[in-house]
Amino acid sequence: MVVLVTGSAGQLGQSLQFIAPKHPEIDFVFCPSSELDITNLEQCRAAFSKHKPHYCINTAAYTAVDKTENEPQKAHSINVIGAKNLAEACKEFNTILLHISTDFVFDGNKKTPYTEEDLPNPTGVYGQTKLEGEIAIQQTWEKHFIVRTSWVYSRFGHNFMKTMLRLASERDSLSVVNDQIGTPTNAVDLASVLIKIILTDNQQPTTNNFGIYNYSNEGQCSWYEFAQKIFEINNIRINLQPIPTSSFPTPAKRPKFSVLDKQKIKEVFGINIQDWITSLKEHQALS
Helix, strand or coil, X not given: CEEEEECCCCHHXXXXXXXXXXXXXXXXXXXXXXXXXXXXXXXXXXXXXXXXXXXXEXXXXXXXXXXXXXXXXXXXXXXXHHHHHHHHHHHHHCCEEEEEEEHHHCCCXXXXXXXXXXXXXXXXXXXXXXXXXXXXXXXXXXCEEEEEECCEECCXXXXXXXXXXXXXXXXXXXXXXXXXXXXXXEHHHHHHHHHHHHHHHHHCCCCCCCEEEECCCECCEEHHHHHHHHHHHCCCCCEEEEECHHHCCCCCCXXXXXXECCHHHHHHHCCCCCEHHHHHHHHHHHC
16 A cells, blocks of 8 residues: 655654554655645646555645745645645545644634534634635545644654753743643654554545544643643753733734544544643653
8 A cells, every 4th residue: 555645854744754664564655845846736646646646645734824924825835736736636546635734724712622513714824724725625536534633743843842842951931822722732643643544444445434533632731831741741940931822922823722622533533542741751752
């Protein structure tokens, strides 16, 4: 079974490379953006023609949330046109597409975890382009799994955990927002879930489980509590202060509450999801 991974130099792509040796039954083809530009339909077609993948995992995205506010065309090109191009190529070669989306498709005004049925209402360019990417896939090719996730971190790429550890090595004190609530997601856990979806689907090709799914680790916290736990697990002593969002203005508005309900993915694919704190501790043991 051939699985083509786009954007493989990013943190999720690198996490997939990290666990790939555990799955010799899968022939992974890792394509960084420098080798496969998903905004170029002909490049997508050429890659599919060469490798003939049974599945494609699209981890390529413009994820610099604040920068998207100043670069909406670039974000649209990657997050919308790129997603549509891959869906077109998947349709042409009868490849099943796994696409990563985000909690930023929601406005954060809800008080209980978001389900796949909740109406999206993005508040910024990043969330809007990711939602438009979802829609482009849905309108182009029915054989897709769209996985919405949140607060992804790993030892790879750029993420909140690595930023906190770097800042802690440079400063004696830090202030972190305490009124945005969500769930950290270990990228290695997310990578494992994507492979589980592929293996389950491949064993049951007649079952139509295509559609949108939520996935993050279990539990919820603020960014301040996430930072607290990062420092605690790494035995870092630092003066950490909670602050409101209003004290830390950013170009892009963040959802105030973006916890995701994972019941659907647990039931359909029999997935057991770790608590975010347990996963964070295991991640430190791996690093």
